[in-house]
Amino acid sequence: MQVKEWFSTWFDSPYYHILYAQRDEVEAAAFIRSLQSKLKLHPGAQVLDVACGKGRHAITLHDLGLHVKAFDLSPSNIEQAQAFATDNLSFFVHDVRNALSPEFHFDAIFNFFTSFGYFDSQAENQQAFQVLSDVLKKEGVFVLDFFNPSYVIAHLIEEESLVRGGIHFKIKRWESEGYLYKSIDFEDQGECFHFEERVELISKNAFIAYAAQAGLHLVDLLGDYKLGSFDEKNSSRMIFVWVKK
Structure with a gap:
């Protein structure tokens, strides 16, 4: 019998959502809106929300006029997110290490609020980057938001x-x-x-290397949800903005 990875059981537990129920939804929505103001994705742009949870961020992206597909590893999360599905907002269960449908072509991909770093090996991290790069259009944008390990x-x-x-x-x-x-x-x-x-303390340079190997070029690195510049010592977040060349 295969032992389940910790994140597949904990994230699927109702207690996970009880513990983290007081996360600042207003701040999260404001961050995503500020990000869209910066990126200026056109109305109807095809975007992907990776590790979407119950869909709270995908809903904000949809409200901004984007066409959103969103996936999560947790079946119970996706089951609850389905209540918000529309013609331009859809949810599905998926593991980011596995290839996505080749018919997918996204203008932008988002991975919000430290939804990475759960795997056992660097090879799996690299595989996840490649999977996402494969469905990103040329000149498409990939935004990944992770905590700053130093901070x-x-x-x-x-x-x-x-x-x-x-x-x-x-x-x-x-x-x-x-x-x-x-x-x-x-x-x-x-x-x-x-x-x-358990979350890997992935460094800034390691993320940049994963992305580069997957054909992604770093165009910006932000340090907080107000989109301030990144500072290694004082920034709480690392918000990477890559473009596929």
């Missing part, structure tokens, strides 16, 4: 307790062998639960 490690909160939805979550974070780990322990209805997140 995250310098500001790491090693332990904290949070109450979400009446559940007391105990969280621990640590760095080990190039990955950032987060353990999540809680009790609900008399049952104890334990989940663990």
Whole structure:
């Protein structure tokens, strides 16, 4: 029996959404709108939202007049996202490491809010970049938003307790062998639960190298959701903007 990868079980759990329910949706929507103002994608442009969750960002892209396809590894996420589907907004279950339909051709591809770095090997990271590059039109744009490892490690909160939805979550974070780990322990209805997140601390230069090998040229690197310039020490995010040559 094949052991499931951590992200395929945790992201499909209802507790994942309870823990992260207080993420700033207003900030996220404002970021995507600012990004579109910068990119100036034409109305009806074909775009792809990679690792879309329940579709909250895909909906914003759709509201901006773009034609959106969005996928996620979690069947339950996609099932809930389907409620928002229209002729120009569709959702499907997919693993970014697997090839997409060759009939897909996108003007832009988005990967928002650290939805990368979950795999076991650099080869899988490279494969994901190639899969996405293969369905991006020439001169198409790929935007990937990831935390800045330097900033995250310098500001790491090693332990904290949070109450979400009446559940007391105990969280621990640590760095080990190039990955950032987060353990999540809680009790609900008399049952104890334990989940663990693991995200690779992928450097700026490593991302640029993956992209270059997949035929993508870096045209901008932003450091926060207000689209400020990237600073290695002080920026919380790395928001890459690549163009396919």
